[in-house]
Amino acid sequence: MIKPIGHDNTLKTLEKIAISKKIPHSYIFSGIEGIGKKLAALYFGKILNCEEKESIPCNSCYSCKKIDKNIHPDILILDTEKKQITIEMIREIITFAQTNPFEGKYKVAIINDAHKLNQFASNALLKTIEEPYSSTIFILITHSLNRVLPTIQSRCIKISFSPLDNEKIKEILLQEGYDIEKIEEIIEFTDGSVLQAKNLLKEDVFNDITNMKDFLTHLKTKNFIDINNFCEEISKKNREELFFSLIIKNFYNKIHKNANNPNFDTLNKYQKTINFHRNLRYNINKAFLLETLLLTLQK
Ligand SMILES: [Zn+2]
Secondary structure: OOOOOOOHHHHHHHHHHHOOOOOOOEEEEEOOOOOOHHHHHHHHHHHHHOOOOOOOOOOOOHHHHHHHOOOOOOEEEEOOOOOOEOHHHHHHHHHHHOOOOOOOOOEEEEEOOHHHEOHHHHHHHHHHHHOOOOOEEEEEEEOOHHHOOHHHHHHOEEEEOOOOOHHHHHHHHHHOOOOHHHHHHHHHHOOOOHHHHHHHOOHHHHHHHHHHHHHHHOHHHOOHHHHHHHHHHHHHOOOHHHHHHHHHHHHHHHHHHOOOOOOHHHHHHHHHHHHHHHHHOOOOOHHHHHHHHHHHHHO
């Protein structure tokens, strides 16, 4: 990781903080999942500990290299698949935070999914960040800021991360070796998240997207049984939301292209799709809802 892609202004803020005289001890990085918050936290850890440079990491010193390899003893990441972060889990971080760095300038404690902190863990952490050890930095990461205890929030510098634009997502995926043609097929549906993009690029999801697009293109030629089977299949796989995004995006693009000469049939169908989508979550029989929509759009 030379530098995380995107979030230029946010990273600049971190670079400025790193060279300020009094560096605050606690931060909350918030924003949707899969946009690089953890990478930014590591980047900040790198700046703080770099042996060569002050405001940006040199990427070649001993410390920078160790952080890249995830083996720096002064960087600790708490990351769990479990539903809650318990007091036992937070204790490890607290113990880590209460001593001098082993070899760097700062210890950096990163708590991923900080909204998972339960009440006891939150209170224990609160005490620690209220009286921080002079050379320890806490970075809490969350995609659900409102679920983090307000008292914790009030002790932290809040840094919010926006969804990434499509070009940045493309850049990241290309760098990771994904195929450009496949990227182009899904880029409109990523909602600004690399994680979402990678989910869409998984083989089974990707194939379903291709099939859905194909079905929509040839909707006029499909009979009732085709439509019925197709909707049952989508519903079985829980791909209703994805299918709706495809249809909505499709209309959106058509409307955008002919903005000066609007086609009222298209506008009407677009509006109907939005209404159907709104009803999706209240509808028990989702396949039937989809089917009714497709039959309406077919006309
Ligand atoms: Zn360095």
